Every structure is written in structure tokens, then in C-alpha cells.
Amino acid sequence: MTLDDLRLKIDSIDDSLLKLYNERMEVVHQVGVLKNTTGSPIYRPEREQAILNRLKKNNDGKLTDDAIDALFLEMFAVARNLELPEAVAYLGPEASFTHQAATKKFGAMSNYLPISSITGIFREVARGTAKFGVIPIENSSNGIVSDTINSLDKYNLKIIAEVMIEVHLSFASRCNDVSRIKKIYSKDIAFGQCRKFLEDLGLDTVDHIPVESTAKASKIALTDPTASALCPAVAAKLNNLPILFDNIEDDDNNRTRFFIISNFENAPSGNDKTSLLVRLSNDPGALVTFLQHFEEVNVNLTKIKSHIVKGESLFFIEFHGHKDDPKIQNILAKHANEIKLLGSYVKELDDI
Numbered sequence: 001m002t003l004d005d006l007r008l009k010i011d012s013i014d015d016s017l018l019k020l021y022n023e024r025m026e027v028v029h030q031v032g033v034l035k036n037t038t039g040s041p042i043y044r045p046e047r048e049q050a051i052l053n054r055l056k057k058n059n060d061g062k063l064t065d066d067a068i069d070a071l072f073l074e075m076f077a078v079a080r081n082l083e084l085p086e087a088v089a090y091l092g093p094e095a096s097f098t099h100q101a102a103t104k105k106f107g108a109m110s111n112y113l114p115i116s117s118i119t120g121i122f123r124e125v126a127r128g129t130a131k132f133g134v135i136p137i138e139n140s141s142n143g144i145v146s147d148t149i150n151s152l153d154k155y156n157l158k159i160i161a162e163v164m165i166e167v168h169l170s171f172a173s174r175c176n177d178v179s180r181i182k183k184i185y186s187k188d189i190a191f192g193q194c195r196k197f198l199e200d201l202g203l204d205t206v207d208h209i210p211v212e213s214t215a216k217a218s219k220i221a222l223t224d225p226t227a228s229a230l231c232p233a234v235a236a237k238l239n240n241l242p243i244l245f246d247n248i249e250d251d252d253n254n255r256t257r258f259f260i261i262s263n264f265e266n267a268p269s270g271n272d273k274t275s276l277l278v279r280l281s282n283d284p285g286a287l288v289t290f291l292q293h294f295e296e297v298n299v300n301l302t303k304i305k306s307h308i309v310k311g312e313s314l315f316f317i318e319f320h321g322h323k324d325d326p327k328i329q330n331i332l333a334k335h336a337n338e339i340k341l342l343g344s345y346v347k348e349l350d351d352i
Contacts, residue, residue, distance in 0.1 A: 025079060032083040041262070042084050043132070045161040046269035048076050049346040077107025086131035089113045089121045095235035096215035097167060101258040102134040105163045116212055118147040122155045125261055133157070133261040139167070140255045140352045142189045148259070149307050149316055152277060152342055159275055159343030161260035164352060168254070169194055171245040172218060172236035173228035178244070183207040185217035186230035194230055197248040255352045265323075266345055272322040273302070273347040277340040278315045287315070293334065294319060297327040302351055320347065 032042060052072060056065050063071075080086070088106050091098035092114020102112060113130050115121045121133040135151070138144045152159075169190060175181050178201055184191075188210040191198070198204045211217050214231040218239045221229035229241065236243050266272075280286040294301055303318040321328050322344040332339060 021075070024075075025082060028079040029083060041264045042080050042086070043160075043262075044266070045260070046266050046272075046346050048073070049269055049271075073105070074107040074109070077109050081109050081111070085111050087111045087113045087129065088132045088134060089115045089124050089130035090134040091115060091118060091121060091136065091213065093213060093215050093219070095218075095232060095238045096213045097165060097232060097256055098134050098136060098213075098258065099215070100232070100234065101136075101163050101165050101256075104165060105134070105161060105260060106132070118145070119151050122151040122157060122261070125157055125263070126155050131262060132160075134163075135259055135261065136256055137162075137259050138257050138352060139189065140253060141193050141249075141251050144305050144307065144316065146307070149277075150309055153309050153314070153340065157261045157263060158265050159259045159345055160262050160264065160266055161345050162257060162273070162348050163260065164255055164257045164349050166254065167193070167249065167256050168233065168247050169214065169230050169249050170233045170236055170243045171197070171228060171248050172231055172241040172243045173221060174225050174242060175228065176242070176244065178203065180226060181206060181228050182226040183209055183224070184228050184230060185209050185211050185220045187211065187214045187217065190214055190217075190230045193249045193251065193254060196250045197245070257349070257352045260345075261343075265343065268322040268324055268344070269346045271347050272320070272344050274319055274321055274323050274328070274344040275342040276315075276317045277342060278317055278335070279312065279338050279340075280315070290335065290338075293331045297331070299327065299331075 035042060052069060055068050055072065059068060088102055088110050090096070090102040090112060094114060099112070099114070113124070115124060118135050121135055124130050125133040135148050136145050137148050173181060181203065183206055184203060186208075191208050191210070195204070211220060214229070215235040217229035218231040218235040218241050221227040222239050222241045229236070230248070233243060233246060278290065280290060291301065291304070300320045301317065302320060303316065305316045307314055307316055323329070323332065323341055324344070332341065
């Protein structure tokens with residue numbers, strides 16, 4: 001078979017794919033019409049995950065699991081936006097790690113709304129400016145994000161999905177002579193994540209200037225020939241800021257976990273995780289007694305983190321299972337006055 005023959009075969013397959021894509025979009029439209037009559041949300045993370053799991057299980061070709069995710073998540077996003085374009089708020093600006101997490105979950109075609117603070121994301125989703133919000137919850141090097149816990153406590157929104165991305169930082173600057181760099185811009189926690197690199201190059205003594213995001217740092221550094229930025233490579237490239245060194249983080253396994261928040265709850269998927277905020281009395285043994293209820297029904301607790309909100313101690317707790325599981329319902333009923341249910345969602349990872 002000649003090269004021209006193979007190209008003709010590819011063209012024929014593409015024509016078939018186009019027809020099938022349009023056929024799928026028509027069926028999705030019919031589903032959307034039915035959902036509009038019931039008020040059900042268009043985005044159902046547990047349904048999308050079930051489709052991906054089935055496809056990966058049945059796959060016997062050259063596509064990898066990651067390739068299946070990339071192809072079908074983008075198709076899901078196209079379908080949602082054809083039916084009902086809904087804004088996705090994220091911690092901006094464009095090319096931030098939160099933006100990367102958002103596009104990983106919602107695809108390139110979604111309507112993205114950069115917001116300057118985590119609290120702002122919660123506020124805009126609560127008032128309906130955005131249907132979804134993407135916010136960081138924890139980093140493998142720096143732990144839980146306090147602003148997210150505070151906002152989860154304040155607002156009555158639900159966690160509907162989680163997503164994890166690997167965090168790689170670049171050192172970017174218009175100045176190619178490191179000895180002439182006078183200041184470095186980045187988000188505050190990024191300086192700690194790159195401490196060894198900065199020490200090795202003698203950059204631990206120059207001005208470290210914290211800004212709202214690593215992506216914004218690349219924009220600021222572009223305006224000053226004696227400045228640099230610790231930022232994602234994609235942000236540096238987007239702003240035409242030359243990258244001097246790549247992957248400079250101290251921890252090769254640096255990862256950040258993000259939550260997707262909205263105003264609805266998920267149905268059980270069979271592979272779920274649930275997040276809670278728990279306020280307990282100061283009585284001795286109160287936490288132990290609370291946790292024993294989970295042990296008694298063989299529920300796997302994956303995270304227990306204490307946190308202070310307005311001088312009051314509370315616990316951020318996660319476990320495997322869905323809030324609608326009968327054994328979980330019993331625990332929730334026993335501690336109704338102490339628990340704030342944050343959401344049940346498809347489990348994408350055990351922990352970071």
C-alpha cells in the first residue's frame with residue numbers, strides 16, 4: 001500500500017469520525033433537553049468517569065489510558081459547551097497551575113474566568129457568575145491551603161471533583177547573566193519549593209517578591225531586565241519570557257491537588273471519596289470517639305488535618321465512600337451538628 005493509499009484511508013476514517021461525532025452530539029443534545037426539564041446539571045463527573053473506565057477496560061489498541069483521557073475529556077467539554085456554555089472560575093491569571101488543572105478537567109473549549117483570589121472564586125460561584133470553580137486544596141510540599149479551608153467553611157458549595165497535576169517550575173528572565181539579577185517574583189510558596197536551587201546559584205540573597213500567582217510573576221519579570229520569575233514553563237512561553245533553567249523545584253514529586261466546586265451533588269459512582277469539616281467539643285477523647293465510628297463500619301479514613309478558623313479548631317477529614325452509603329448516613333446522622341458535608345466525588349487519587 002502506497003503513502004497516498006494510506007492517506008486516503010485516513011481521510012475516510014476521519015469522515016466516519018466526523019459523522020459519529022455529530023451523531024453523538026445529537027444524542028447529547030437530547031439528553032440535555034431532558035435534563036433541562038428536570039433541572040439536572042449538564043456536567044456529571046461520575047458519569048464521565050464511568051465512560052472513561054469502560055473505554056479503558058475495553059481498549060485493545062494503541063491508545064494509552066492518558067490518550068483516552070485526553071481525547072474523550074475534550075469531547076465531553078465540547079458537548080457541554082454546545083449545550084450550555086458555563087463559566088469555569090479559576091485562580092488566575094492564564095497559565096497558572098490552577099488554570100492547567102482547570103483545562104485538564106474541562107478541556108480547551110470551556111469558558112474560563114480568571115479570578116484573583118480563592119475567596120473570590122467561591123464568591124463568584126456562589127452568586128452564579130461561574131458555574132464551576134477550580135481551587136487548590138493541598139500541595140505535597142506545603143500541605144493544606146488555608147484559604148480554601150476557610151472558604152469551604154464559609155460558603156455552602158459542594159466539592160464535585162478532584163484533579164491532581166505535577167508542579168514543575170522554571171527560572172525565567174530577560175537577563176541571561178544570573179549574577180545581574182536583582183529580584184525574583186513568584187508566589188510565596190514557590191520560593192520554598194525552589195530553596196536549594198536558589199541557594200546553589202547564590203540567588204537566596206536577592207529580593208524575593210511574592211505576588212498572587214506564579215503566572216503573574218512571569219508577566220512582571222518581563223518588564224524588568226534585572227528581574228526573574230519562578231513560574232510554570234507554559235506561563236513563561238505565553239509571555240515570551242526566556243527560560244534559563246527548567247524543573248528547578250527541590251522535590252521531583254511535587255504535586256498539587258485541586259477541587260472542583262459547584263452548587264450540586266454527585267450521585268454514587270462506586271469509587272468515591274468524601275470530604276468533611278468537623279467541629280468537635282473540647283471534651284477529652286472527642287476526636288477518638290468520633291473516629292471510632294468510622295472504624296466500626298470499616299470505612300477507610302484517608303486524611304485527618306486540624307485547622308484553625310477564627311480561633312476555633314476544626315478537622316478536615318476525608319474517607320473512601322459516598323455520603324449516601326447507608327453506613328455513612330448513620331455516622332452523619334449521629335454527628336449532624338458537628339459535621340459540614342463538603343461533597344462526595346469520584347476518587348481520582350488516594351493522596352498526594
